[in-house]
Amino acid sequence: MSDKIEPTAEQSDDSPDYEKAQGGLQADDPLAAIKALRLEQLAVCRLKTAQEMQRMRDKTQSNKDDAAD
DSSP states (O other): OOSOOOOOGGGOOOHHHHHHHTTSOOTTOHHHHHHHHHHHHHHHHHHHHHHHHHHHHHHHHHHHHHHHO
């Protein structure tokens, strides 16, 4: 019995599928991948900041309502 694995249809090159799943980023353009990653991080940060600001506004409004009673 041989230790070599014979290539089959199941072991085909899945690079195009991987690239498509990564949003079409070219493997030879690492700067584009870094830029996309940083933009995603920025979007998450902005969302968290907006949520935190909303919680602060809600808390302030709640405090004003309690003081008015």
